Amino acid sequence: MRKNFYLYAEKQTLAKWSIDDAERLYSVKRWGGGYFEVGPNGNLHVTPDPSNTEMRIDIQDVIDEIKEEGIQFPVVVRFHDILRSQVAQLNKAFRHNIQESGFQGKYMGVYPVKVNQMREVVEEIVEAGEEYNYGLEAGSKAELLAVLAYNVNEDSLTILNGYKDEEFMRLALLGRKLGRKIIVVVEKFSELISLVKIAKELKIDPMIGLRSKMTVKGRGKWESSGGDRAKFGLTIAEIINAARYLQENDMIHCLNLLHFHIGSQLTDIRSVKEAVAEGAQIYAEMYRMGFKLDYIDVGGGLGIDYDGSQSTSESSRNYTMQEYVADVVYGIKEVCDLEKVPHPNLVSESGRAITAHHSCVITQIVGEIKANNAEFDTSPEDDEHVLVRNMRELISALAEGGSLQEVFNDASQYKEQALSAFKLRVVSLNELAKIETLYWQIMSELHERMADEDFIPEEMQELDYALSSQYLCNFSVFQSAADTWAIDQVLPVIPLQRMNERPTVNVSLVDITCDSDGKIDQFVCESGISDVIPMHKLKKNQDYFIGMFLTGAYQDVMGDMHNLFGRLNEVHIYSYDDDPQDFYIEEIVKGSSVNDVLSIMQYHPPTMAQQVKRLIDKKVSKGEIKPREGVKWTDFYENCLDGYTYLK
Structure with missing residues (x-):
């Protein structure tokens, strides 16, 4: 939905601008998760631990220190304390609801490393989760090799999803030999046959989970993860056959877990409730059939409110983390109590919610591209074409108070006629340049006058976009924000300083790749998604930095090398109360060189x-x-x- 920003750029230019106005415009608190806000000085401020609001980091101080260290922009900035905070919040929420409800099982969460496989991220999550026995999930052989080396807590779980070959199975059994609680989740029946064969050969008891192909579908971009056409999982008949197969092979004691997953970034809490009810019912029925499972894994799906709307839009969610956790705990408890079966231990794989907030991309604007930027002499000539004279007369009509709609229609028609006439060699190149220059002068004047109008025709509303600038950013969308290009994911983008000044330029963003798709034209603004965002006029010899946020989930690991733009430099930030700026740079990871x-x-x-x-x-x-x-x-x-x- 397109929003117009005359309010900010035109209509109230004399009104006083405040930090509250900036907050309303950029909606920082709504998508910031308690970690980000507009500071009194107009800079973005970061609170890495919301429980300690006295410790705030001014993003300008971070930028200044990056410069002092000689690190070239663009950079990825990781706030490791935000990672730790999200791990703690999720685990504490489960513990609180389990205790409050009288639930008899434990919470044994795992972080799916596919969401962000960077070693520093995984290490931080493992360390932060140690007191909660928070484990890891792997979906490939390479991820399993990493997890075997890093998830050394024998009291935590390791969940293995995805399709598996014999080598994958042997690696899982190596983990069991090392005393790890590694659960192999069976995605198709043939995997179970292979696992049983290898386990008997090696004389190692595996821990086995069965993934159910749910009838419930999620809501959002990934709703196809559930339903009959889901890529992964076993039908109910296959689940029962799998359990009986284990029973026949004297391995029923190895069946430990029921897993289901209905999609990433679930937008509607109702889909969570429905999936939990269905999954709990399957667990209860299996338990009564004699298959005494220890765990229910509710999979991923805990969403992020990218646009701050708290709605069921694809870039939002209509629930909080606390509500999600409560629905999982109370939903499974209710079914188990009704069916009179023991409460299982609970597992979730909430990677997006853990990692999204901790990482952002900071880059500078290196130029401005404007549709009406050219300066050209439009002085009248004796023998000029009638279309040039007609366009010039429209400027006089505007000055005399002519109808805005009529002038807009005539100017648009003359411009189209001029292009056709040029192709037929009726209008010269010089005359066409005059017509285009006069056209944009008229459109700019119309745009200014429209700010005082109570009603603006729909086609004239397009001027807000047509006259907006394109700010050229020193980064690659394909490397640092792949989802904005691939699936139209909205990521919040804001200026990092000068937010105590009124932004007067409506802009979209373009990157430095040689690709027309290298752009961002969906922005989180005030009360919706806009194809332009108000920013500040660029000042000569003064850097203007912007930040793109909530990039910690998937964006760090999905980027490609379009035009051979490689990985960004990384700066790892830790908060520190005794430092005058409340932070220090703990590590700098060099990005890709041309070599x-x-x-x-x-x-x-x-x-x-x-x-x-x-x-x-x-x-x-x-x-x-x-x-x-x-x-x-x-x-x-x-x-x-x-x-x-x-x-x-």
């Missing part, structure tokens, strides 16, 4: 450098390049190979 990305694409940079040096040497030997200059060009080429892939 790195070329090597991935099967180039050999040392050979390339040698080839270019030979070409330069030939020019030197012919006297076309001086020797000293040749050395400088050779060094320059080699330095570029070692450099960052983004603009300096």
